[in-house]
Amino acid sequence: MPSVLNRVALGLAIAVGVYAAVLGALLTPYLQRFALYAHKINTLFLHDIDSGEQFGFAKNQVTPFNIRTPNDETLYAWHVLPIDVYARNERSLLEEKRSDGMVQDFTTTEAFRLLTSDDTPNTHVLTIDYRGFGKSTGSPTEAGLITDGVALVNWVLHVAKIRPERIVILGQSLGTAVAAAVALEFANPGHVKEEEGDRKKPLLQSGISDVTHPATFAGIIIVAPFYDLPSLLLTYRIGGFLPLLLPLRPFPSLARMLTSRVADTWPTAERLAAHYASSNNNVGARSTLGSLQVMHAVDDGDISFLQTGMICRRMLGAKCVGLESPAVVDVKEKGRPRVRVEILKYGGHNRIVTYSPVAAAVLRAFEGL
Incomplete structure (x- = not known):
């Protein structure tokens, strides 16, 4: 019996040691981005x-x-x-x-x-x-992906010459963070910022975004989003099964220390809230206020649908009720874009973008419903 217990203790010690080594390695920005974006896994x-x-x-x-x-x-x-x-x-x-x-x-x-x-x-x-x-x-990188999103929209606007009111920006998963930042950059050029100590500085270098005038699109559609990366990491399960920081739940100070070292924070909720608030500032320059739709499935095994409830409360406060189960919150305030937050019963994390409610959201945005 002692030998069995010794082997179990040794196995646990090795597992804890490996876990600690992985977390330590992930404190470096290069390895963080390698793990976050998984862009080196190429199946071309x-x-x-x-x-x-x-x-x-x-x-x-x-x-x-x-x-x-x-x-x-x-x-x-x-x-x-x-x-x-x-x-x-x-x-x-x-x-x-x-x-x-x-x-x-x-x-x-x-x-x-x-x-x-x-x-x-x-x-x-x-x-x-x-x-x-x-x-x-x-x-x-965070700044790089936002630049890419802005470049695509600028191509549509200036090369294809499609009017903003005929454009819907749709992002899913990581793309929701990009879409939120791109929408904010066009709604309020230069407003996309990052934390630097107690201050905020522009995330995109001067001239990189090529956005000089406010623009509002027919709609922004966010599918399976997260509040921000640090908060996501506390509940995220790799592949929907393997928890990343959940074992640190009994040690909140250690978890906060680790999440504070995240290089690309992707503050989606803050950017969506800023986009919603900035709509009032430049309404004279716009032909339409557009719409903002957020969608998430209860059976999402990668990003909890509760993250969408958190985003909704950051934007709309007490108006967000009943999002702990399938429901719809639809809010239209004068001088602001219409906001619709929808929790679906099914859709998972990736399949959801092929489901009819997402197609309906695109049509809803174009038709101004």
Whole structure:
């Protein structure tokens, strides 16, 4: 019996030692970002992402192309045509001479012509790989990913020349943090900041964002968000099972010390609250106040849906009630964007973006409901 207990004690000691070593290693920004973004795990060899057909799209419905950022990173992007636009223009799309792989100049394509001339209420999709992911260059940081999001929106505004009231920004998971920051940067240029001791300083360098005038979009849709990264880490389970900092719950001071060393904090709730508050400041410069919709599923195993309730309370205070179970909070105040927070019964963490409530949120934003 003593030998069994000794082996158990030794095993526990080794496990605690390994856990402590992992936490110690994660105090360095490089390893933090390696673990947070997991961008080094690249599965491009499994798929030809230049071919939309491999993912169920029609031939030439997807156009892969590149977007340059102000700090000289190259972002791999997709444009996806709405299926009704594709069906009406299938012959011209198939007759277009297009080499295999990425399109060098998207502006010369039939897809670009359809994007820029489509005045009907269709939903064209433009999406990017953030820096360091997929075929995009660079390495991810909080400031870098925000710059990437701003670069994409600026491309839509200034190259495709799509009006802000025809744009919906949608982010899921980590993308919710990017979407919140991008929305705030356009609503109040230069307002995206980071903590530095007791002060706040601009997170994006002067000239990096290329945002000079306030703009409000048809809608901002946030799917499966988190309040901020430090608070998320206290409850996050890797793969939905392995807790990261939950073992430190009996030691709150140690947990606070570790979370205070997080390099990229992603304060989503603060940025959404600032975006909501800033809507009143520049209303004269806007043709629309747009909408803000936040969605989360109860069965999300990666990010607890309770994080969305926390975000709602940070924005709307006592108006957020009943979000401990499937429910909807819908608030419209004069001079501010409409806010709708919805807790779904099902959807998980990733599948939720394929569910009808998210598609309905996009339509709701475009139709001003």
